[in-house]
Every structure is written in C-alpha cells, then in structure tokens.
Amino acid sequence: MAVSRETIANGVLALLLLVVPLLAAASGETFYITLATRIVILALAALGLNIALGLGGLVSFGHAAFFGLGGYVAGILATHAFNGEAVLFGLPATTSMPVIWLVAVLLCGLVALPIGVISLRTSGVYFIMITLAFAQMIYYFAVSWPDYGGEDGLSLYVRNTFPGVNTTQPLPYFLICLGVLATAVCLFWLLRGSRFGAALEAARQNTTRLSAVGIAPFRIKLVAFVISAMVTGLAGALFADLNRFVSPSMLSWQMSGELIVLIILGGKGRLFGPIAGAMVYVMFEYALGDITERWQLFLGLVLLGVVLFARGGLLGLVAGRARHG
Amino acid sequence: MAEAILQLTDLRKNFGALKATDGVSLDLRAGEIHALIGPNGAGKSTLIHQISGSLTPDGGSIRFLGQDMAGLDMAARARRGLGRSFQISSLAPEFTALRNVMLAVQARQGSSFRFLRPVASDKSLTDPAMAMLERVGLENRANVPAAELSHGERRQLEVAIALALGPKAFLLDEPMAGLGPDGSKRLTGFLDALRHEAPILLVEHDMDAVFALADRISVLVYGRVIATGTVDEIRANPEVRRAYLGDTA
Numbered sequence: 006m007a008v009s010r011e012t013i014a015n016g017v018l019a020l021l022l023l024v025v026p027l028l029a030a031a032s033g034e035t036f037y038i039t040l041a042t043r044i045v046i047l048a049l050a051a052l053g054l055n056i057a058l059g060l061g062g063l064v065s066f067g068h069a070a071f072f073g074l075g076g077y078v079a080g081i082l083a084t085h086a087f088n089g090e091a092v093l094f095g096l097p098a099t100t101s102m103p104v105i106w107l108v109a110v111l112l113c114g115l116v117a118l119p120i121g122v123i124s125l126r127t128s129g130v131y132f133i134m135i136t137l138a139f140a141q142m143i144y145y146f147a148v149s150w151p152d153y154g155g156e157d158g159l160s161l162y163v164r165n166t167f168p169g170v171n172t173t174q175p176l177p178y179f180l181i182c183l184g185v186l187a188t189a190v191c192l193f194w195l196l197r198g199s200r201f202g203a204a205l206e207a208a209r210q211n212t213t214r215l216s217a218v219g220i221a222p223f224r225i226k227l228v229a230f231v232i233s234a235m236v237t238g239l240a241g242a243l244f245a246d247l248n249r250f251v252s253p254s255m256l257s258w259q260m261s262g263e264l265i266v267l268i269i270l271g272g273k274g275r276l277f278g279p280i281a282g283a284m285v286y287v288m289f290e291y292a293l294g295d296i297t298e299r300w301q302l303f304l305g306l307v308l309l310g311v312v313l314f315a316r317g318g319l320l321g322l323v324a325g326r327a328r329h330g
Numbered sequence: 331m332a333e334a335i336l337q338l339t340d341l342r343k344n345f346g347a348l349k350a351t352d353g354v355s356l357d358l359r360a361g362e363i364h365a366l367i368g369p370n371g372a373g374k375s376t377l378i379h380q381i382s383g384s385l386t387p388d389g390g391s392i393r394f395l396g397q398d399m400a401g402l403d404m405a406a407r408a409r410r411g412l413g414r415s416f417q418i419s420s421l422a423p424e425f426t427a428l429r430n431v432m433l434a435v436q437a438r439q440g441s442s443f444r445f446l447r448p449v450a451s452d453k454s455l456t457d458p459a460m461a462m463l464e465r466v467g468l469e470n471r472a473n474v475p476a477a478e479l480s481h482g483e484r485r486q487l488e489v490a491i492a493l494a495l496g497p498k499a500f501l502l503d504e505p506m507a508g509l510g511p512d513g514s515k516r517l518t519g520f521l522d523a524l525r526h527e528a529p530i531l532l533v534e535h536d537m538d539a540v541f542a543l544a545d546r547i548s549v550l551v552y553g554r555v556i557a558t559g560t561v562d563e564i565r566a567n568p569e570v571r572r573a574y575l576g577d578t579a
C-alpha cells in the first residue's frame with residue numbers, strides 16, 4: 006500500500022513538533038518551548054472538538070466551557086492543595102497532574118451530558134446557539150463567583166506535579182503535553198476507524214440513512230459530544246498549568262471560536278488538522294502579535310482563503326481530498 | 331391464507347387540509363409481493379414514511395409481527411426488521427458503496443458503541459457487505475463513493491443496504507425508477523426471488539414490473555385505497571381503469 010500524501014504531511018508535522026523544541030532546549034531558547042507547548046495544548050483542545058465537529062458535524066460553539074472547566078479544575082485543586090485545605094466534602098486537594106486530569110475529564114463529561122441531551126434536540130444554527138448559550142452561562146458564573154478570583158482569574162503558585170518529572174522546567178512539561186497529544190491522536194485515529202466512528206460519520210452525512218439501518222443517531226451524537234468535551238477539558242487543565250493561570254477568558258465565546266478556527270484552518274475531521282491549525286494560529290499570533298494588535302485580521306484573511314479555496318483546510322491543500330476506504 | 335406480517339388499520343395523515351392518507355387499511359403477508367400503485371401525489375411515499383417511522387400518523391394503527399409500532403422511532407422499527415429503500419436515494423455520500431452496506435451489516439450485528447477495532451479490516455463486516463453488493467451486481471463499484479455512483483447504481487445500493495439488514499419485511503419505494511430497461515428487468519427477476527426471504531411492499535410506477543411481480547395490488551388515489559386484488563382483478567376493475575390505468579390496459 007502506498008503511503009498517502011496526508012500521512013507524509015502528518016509525519017513532517019509530528020517531526021517538527023518534536024524536533025523544534027528539542028533544538029530550542031539545546032540552544033537555551035526556552036521561549037520557543039513554551040510556544041510549542043501552547044501549540045500542543047491548543048491542538049489537543051481542537052482535537053477534542055474535532056470529534057464532535059469534524060467527525061459528527063456537530064458545530065459546537067461552546068467548547069470553551071469544557072476548556073475552561075478543565076482549567077479551573079487544575080487551578081482550584083492546586084490552590085486548595087497549596088493552602089492545605091480540603092476541596093469539597095473533606096475530599097483532599099491535590100497537585101498531582103494525573104489526578105487533576107482525571108477529575109477534569111470526568112467533570113467535563115458530566116457537564117457535557119446534560120448540555121448534549123438538550124442541544125442535540127436541535128441541529129444546524131440552533132445547535133450552534135444553544136451550545137453557545139450554555140458556555141456563556143458558565144462564563145458568567147465564573148465571572149461572578151468571587152471565591153476563585155471572579156473576573157480576575159486564579160493564579161497557580163507553582164506548576165502541578167507529575168510523578169518522576171520536574172514539571173517546572175519547560176522541556177519536561179512540553180514532553181508531557183506532547184505525550185498526551187500523541188495518545189489522543191492515536192485514540193482519535195482508532196475511534197474514527199471503529200464501528201462507532203462509522204456510525205458517527207454516517208450521522209454527519211445523513212441521519213436518515215443511519216436511522217433507516219437501525220442505529221439511533223441521537224445516542225451516537227451524544228456519546229461523541231461527551232467524549233469530545235472530555236478531551237477539550239483535559240487540554241484546559243494542561244493550559245492552566247502552562248500559564249499557571251486560569252481566568253474566565255478560557256471560557257469565553259472567543260475561545261470557542263478560536264477552537265473552531267483551528268479546525269477549519271487545519272482541515273475538518275483530519276487526524277492532524279488541529280495540529281496544523283494550531284501551528285499556523287500560534288505562529289501568526291507570535292510573528293504578527295508583536296507588530297500589530299490586529300494580527301487576527303491577517304489570520305482572518307488566511308481563514309477566508311481556506312474556506313473559499315481549500316475546503317479541506319491547509320492539510321487538504323497538501324494532501325488532497327479525504328478518502329473513506 | 332398466510333398470516334399478515336404487516337397490518338395497517340384505518341391509517342390517517344393530513345398535511346394541513348390535504349388528506350395524504352385517508353383511512354388506509356392493508357396488509358402484507360408472508361411470501362408475497364404486495365404492490366402499491368397510484369398516480370403521482372396519491373400518498374404512496376407518505377404511507378411508506380409512516381410505516382418506517384419517519385412520519386407520525388394522525389390516526390389508525392400499524393402492527394408489525396404482532397406488535398404495535400406506535401411510539402417506536404425509525405431506528406427501532408428498522409431493528410425490528412423493517413428494511414426500507416427510499417424513492418430519493420438516501421445514502422452516506424462520502425462513504426464508498428461498500429462502507430454504506432457495512433454500516434447496515436454493523437447495525438444488524440448489534441451495538442455500534444465499539445470504539446477501537448477498525449472496521450476496514452473487519453471481515454465480519456466486509457464479507458457480508460461485499461456479498462450483498464454482488465447480489466445486486468455492484469461488486470465492481472464497491473470502492474466508489476456513493477456520491478459518484480450513477481443514479482441507477484444508487485438505486486441498487488439502496489436495495490443492497492436493505493438486504494444487508496436481513497429484514498422481516500421490505501418497504502421498497504420505486505426501486506426501479508431511473509434504472510433503464512435492462513436494470514428494471516434484472517431487478518424484477520431479483521425481487522421475484524426475494525419475496526421468499528421476506529415479503530415486499532412495493533411502490534412502483536413501472537406497470538410491466540408490477541404486473542409481472544405482484545401477488546396482490548392495492549390502488550391508492552387521493553390517499554384512499556380504491557381497490558385491492560390480484561393482477562387480473564385490478565386489470566379488470568373499471569374504477570381503477572378510469573382513475574389510474576387510463577383505460578388503455
């Protein structure tokens with residue numbers, strides 16, 4: 006079997022993502038490691054959304070809710086642990102990343118379930134609006150809750166811990182994040198190729214067809230939505246630790262929009278779409294952000310170009326149309 | 331008399347003032363092809379939609395294998411053994427023909443909540459799906475996306491998907507439409523044998539096919555069944571000739 010152009014492109018992206026930070030570390034340029042970590046985490050958040058949006062055609066405009074929730078889980082647990090307090094009902098707080106990740110993922114799943122049950126009764130533009138409305142509710146809740154910083158957000162005094170790794174150093178933390186992303190990419194690949202993935206992609210293309218063969222589209226979409234929220238929530242926890250800061254801006258509709266932009270830029274439903282999208286996005290932000298505050302204008306132009314001329318995203322441009330064997 | 335697999339009793343459906351289904355009662359018995367004919371807009375597709383669960387009737391009942399279908403959605407009815415094809419092809423356009431059929435095989439096998447094992451190399455899906463494509467003569471087009479199939483090929487694919495469900499009754503809405511003479515002939519022979527696997531409620535405009543295949547024919551006009559009978563009875567029925575056959579038969 007010939008290796009497809011998309012596979013080659015993916016390999017190049019993966020290599021870049023590993024090699025550039027290593028080179029930066031070797032030459033002491035830690036700033037670039039942080040930049041790469043930002044790419045990795047945003048890619049993970051978008052990969053989560055890609056399950057709902059790319060595979061299932063569910064344009065959630067509220068995924069920032071899960072990104073932010075994940076972030077707040079990391080921030081809140083760490084703050085309580087730092088103060089030596091319990092969190093809720095005498096449960097101990099923690100600074101252990103694996104535990105924080107687990108809590109973030111479970112919480113996001115729990116929150117996504119009712120949001121999905123309600124939102125998935127609608128479709129199209131109504132689905133977009135309802136998911137946005139839920140995210141906005143959570144956003145305003147965070148803004149108006151003073152215990153955890155309200156509008157000002159919440160700082161983490163030190164980065165949370167990971168067994169056997171010094172997470173305060175940029176490179177080890179980058180490698181942790183990269184490991185999580187790599188795992189997520191593998192799981193996305195498996196899921197897409199599985200029976201569930203087939204049903205989900207069929208739901209995107211034609212729900213009537215899916216019903217007619219006896220598979221209820223609602224449950225398929227709901228499970229996809231919940232999984233999708235969990236992955237984005239995990240990314241949120243990593244993001245809080247990267248910045249050692251969480252604020253309501255992680256929950257904002259702009260953040261939701263950013264995640265959608267990453268996917269459209271890179272290529273909807275593609276394995277490395279979110280990675281390509283996050284690379285371009287962060288590079289634009291970095292290269293133009295210093296020169297002009299209006300760097301998003303230029304990003305907007307690129308996005309316009311992609312939407313008009315490369316519906317398969319930037320990856321589609323190199324790799325050609327997606328094939329469903 | 332063979333028992334009724336599917337039984338419609340006094341079914342009613344209005345679209346505003348239009349009585350699309352106006353007190354329809356009919357049944358489908360084991361081993362038969364029951365053809366449903368009638369002029370354009372008579373309400374044939376509307377009837378199929380109500381049986382398959384994509385439209386909710388305003389009144390009357392639908393019993394399938396002794397069970398009332400009220401309250402069951404389309405997916406639940408399909409799982410109970412109602413296999414339908416659509417008048418306007420309804421496929422997953424980006425999937426290949428094979429993957430469209432594999433989806434049906436997967437649904438028939440049970441849960442779709444399996445997340446890890448790849449379907450592409452799963453012989454328990456690909457082999458039966460390929461067998462169904464061979465039965466309808468699409469095996470050479472297995473790896474072509476449904477969107478790129480010709481109109482006739484899409485009709486064949488619809489039938490292959492319905493077959494793959496291993497249904498207890500087929501609801502086929504104009505499977506011959508757009509097939510051309512050769513295709514129609516081939517499908518006619520195919521359906522002739524298929525009735526022994528499961529009875530067929532066949533909506534069809536192609537009268538040659540209907541007269542060749544049907545054990546019974548029901549004639550629907552303005553949402554009402556004006557006659558039900560054997561081919562000869564229907565051909566001889568003056569009301570039918572006036573309303574539908576245009577007195578040329």
Ligand SMILES: Nc1ncnc2c1ncn2[C@@H]1O[C@H](COP(=O)(O)OP(=O)(O)OP(=O)(O)O)[C@@H](O)[C@H]1O
Pocket residue numbers: 345348350368369370371372373374375376377417
């Ligand atoms: N969803 C709907 N809303 C309103 N009217 C409808 C709807 N669906 C069908 N109709 C009307 O109901 C009548 C019956 O339509 P139906 O599609 O069942 O006819 P048909 O017998 O299948 O015709 P054809 O032979 O052209 O396929 C038509 O007058 C049609 O315009």
Ligand SMILES: [Mg+2]
Pocket residue numbers: 374375376417503
């Ligand atoms: Mg019709």
